[in-house]
Amino acid sequence: MSDAASPRGLSSARARDLLAQVGPNMVPEQRPRLAARIAAKLWAPVPWMLEITIALEVALGKWLEAAVVAVVLAFNAGLSLVQEGRAQAAVGLLRRAPPGAQGPGGTASLSGTATGGPGHRPRRNSSRILLYTSGRSTLG
Known part of the structure; x- marks a missing residue:
């Protein structure tokens, strides 16, 4: 039998079979620790460029410029964490709907x-x- 649904959806029997075989159609509720989430925000090409810029500015003795870029990097990571938290809250509300x-x-x-x-x-x-x-x- 094909797993493709008809225009009216799966039959109740097929839905029960699929539920028994693969489980419910749900996204797992895993939330990584805060340190892992912060590290993930800093582990991507754009943050790498900013981190390299910070290192170069420090090597050249331009401490103020390095600090400004570091603040931008930290602000970006913080804002991303806040938005991710809001998205997780929305998913939680949808799960309880x-x-x-x-x-x-x-x-x-x-x-x-x-x-x-x-x-x-x-x-x-x-x-x-x-x-x-x-x-x-x-x-x-």
């Missing part, structure tokens, strides 16, 4: 604003995440 809350055509907004047609009423929660579903909004 009731079944069907993120239905077809629904959109999520991290900014707290979104556009929708008639019948779309955004509701804001403490994490500023809105979920829009067809004709109604639900907290995410």
